[in-house]
Amino acid sequence: MGLLVVLALAMITISFRERPGGPLHEVQSVGATALRPLQVGAERVVRPFRDAYGWFAGLFAAKGEAERLRAENERLRQEAVQFRNAYAENKTLRDFLDFKAPPGYPDDYAPVYAAVIGHPPSQFEQQVVIAAGETDGIRVDDPVVNADGLVGRITDVTPDTAQVTLLTDESTRVSALDVNTGATGLVENGRAGGNSLVLTRVEKRYEVGEKDEVVTAGSQRGQLPSLFPRGISIGRVTFVGQSDTDLYKRVQIKPWVDFGSLDAVVVLLPKDRRR
Amino acid sequence: MSEALDALKLAAIVLVAAVLQVAVFGGWEVAGGSPDLLLVAVVAIALLRGTLAGAIVGFFGGLVADTATLGTLGLTSLLLTGAGYWAGRYGETTGRDRSHAPVVSVAVVTVLYTLGAVILHVVLGEEVAIGRVLGSALLAGVVFNVLLTFPVYALCRRLLGPPPSSLDRAREVRLLA
Numbered sequence A: 001m002g003l004l005v006v007l008a009l010a011m012i013t014i015s016f017r018e019r020p021g022g023p024l025h026e027v028q029s030v031g032a033t034a035l036r037p038l039q040v041g042a043e044r045v046v047r048p049f050r051d052a053y054g055w056f057a058g059l060f061a062a063k064g065e066a067e068r069l070r071a072e073n074e075r076l077r078q079e080a081v082q083f084r085n086a087y088a089e090n091k092t093l094r095d096f097l098d099f100k101a102p103p104g105y106p107d108d109y110a111p112v113y114a115a116v117i118g119h120p121p122s123q124f125e126q127q128v129v130i131a132a133g134e135t136d137g138i139r140v141d142d143p144v145v146n147a148d149g150l151v152g153r154i155t156d157v158t159p160d161t162a163q164v165t166l167l168t169d170e171s172t173r174v175s176a177l178d179v180n181t182g183a184t185g186l187v188e189n190g191r192a193g194g195n196s197l198v199l200t201r202v203e204k205r206y207e208v209g210e211k212d213e214v215v216t217a218g219s220q221r222g223q224l225p226s227l228f229p230r231g232i233s234i235g236r237v238t239f240v241g242q243s244d245t246d247l248y249k250r251v252q253i254k255p256w257v258d259f260g261s262l263d264a265v266v267v268l269l270p271k272d273r274r275r
Numbered sequence B: 001m002s003e004a005l006d007a008l009k010l011a012a013i014v015l016v017a018a019v020l021q022v023a024v025f026g027g028w029e030v031a032g033g034s035p036d037l038l039l040v041a042v043v044a045i046a047l048l049r050g051t052l053a054g055a056i057v058g059f060f061g062g063l064v065a066d067t068a069t070l071g072t073l074g075l076t077s078l079l080l081t082g083a084g085y086w087a088g089r090y091g092e093t094t095g096r097d098r099s100h101a102p103v104v105s106v107a108v109v110t111v112l113y114t115l116g117a118v119i120l121h122v123v124l125g126e127e128v129a130i131g132r133v134l135g136s137a138l139l140a141g142v143v144f145n146v147l148l149t150f151p152v153y154a155l156c157r158r159l160l161g162p163p164p165s166s167l168d169r170a171r172e173v174r175l176l177a
Helices: A002-017 A023-097 B002-023 B037-068 B075-095 B101-123 B130-160 B165-169
Strands: A109-118 A127-130 A143-146 A149-157 A162-166 A174-178 A184-189 A197-203 A213-216 A233-241 A248-255 A264-270
Touching: A002 A023, A002 B037, A002 B075, A023 A109, A023 B002, A023 B037, A109 B002, A127 A264, A174 A197, A174 A233, A184 A248, A197 A233, B002 B037, B002 B130, B037 B075, B037 B101, B037 B130, B075 B101, B101 B130
Parallel strands: A149 A233
Antiparallel strands: A109 A127, A109 A264, A127 A162, A143 A149, A143 A264, A149 A162, A174 A184, A174 A213, A184 A197, A197 A248, A213 A233, A233 A248
16 A cells, blocks of 8 residues: 555656656556557447437437527527628728738647547546547647637647646636627636636726627737637637726626537647747 | 456456546436446456455556546546455455445445545645535435446446455454354
8 A cells, every 4th residue: 555655646746747758648648648559449438328428418408408509599690791801901901001910710720629538537637648649740739629619729649649728727828808898818617616616807998798709819929929820719708797996897707608518629730830 | 267257357347437427427417417327347356356356456457447538647546446456355354255345335335426526626625516426416326326227237247247355365463253
């Protein structure tokens, strides 16, 4: 017992202090590669059952959902026409001005599609492991998305797997933008349980409203530019509050991504990166 | 020969539990919590095979989980080693013959494991949403783990057989007055 505790403490110390690519990290990388087939196999065996559960669960809400989606579809169709015109006008004006823009999403990124094969061993780590790694061109800090929006970023890679730290992790901060008002802030964990997020450092002069769309700001200023390209959907504002003593508004966000049921993700690789 | 076979079975159980926990159960989140198959399996093995086996399978189960998730190596090992040792000790001294021992062990170990994890993460300087983890997540985790205890303990008992008689010599405190 004592020996095992000492061994575990030694591993924690080395693992915590070691730089990425150190000996213990290499051993872990080999172990993760060996375990990958088992994880992929288990995930494939369970997927039909999970899909069946999702199908039956979806039936209960299907009717109300269909009506809501029909109304939303009509509204979005009208907005799409307006946005197409605005996009064309914007492109023409940029050409006139010879405007130099930072890498844009999704055109300047190559997607790598990967299944989620590992989930955290406890509630403390908001991280998942995906079935793609260094050999697919993935590097630490690459952004990760899915069809709904921003998922997180790569925080560790082995040849065949990679670790994604989710947007809901306590350590994650993302510079973000309220599309309706232009207010900027930092999206971070809401600490209120579930998947809630908050947008912090939003100045009081902005009239942020409920249902406003929040996307990544892709800030390129300063010595630490954002890791995420501009314009990736994050979520929708659900609550805005402020008090006389607060310096900033309190903005809660409901993310589009369902972090509790991630099956597959897309890693965005910058096209201009030298491999 | 039988000891080698027993060790092989223990290794297989803990490997399967760790892989299923990482690939399947860890992704299920209901009411803020999720089941921990690996923890339940370690407790079941500890009750059936004692402190030493409990601590060893806890250590290696944690090592597999930390390796597969690319987490901090040793963290889950340390917690599960303690969980296995405690459950084994409880089984050897007071609990083994009682029908409610597996459920009580799993419920208590889930709470202690969570508290230990909070302390470890805070000591390592990581940010932890303590209110959430010790609130709804812990409650849901205890419920899920207790529900998992019945099939997992029954399966482990079927695969491993009843506790060996050598464990019966231990170690109950008796009052001789």
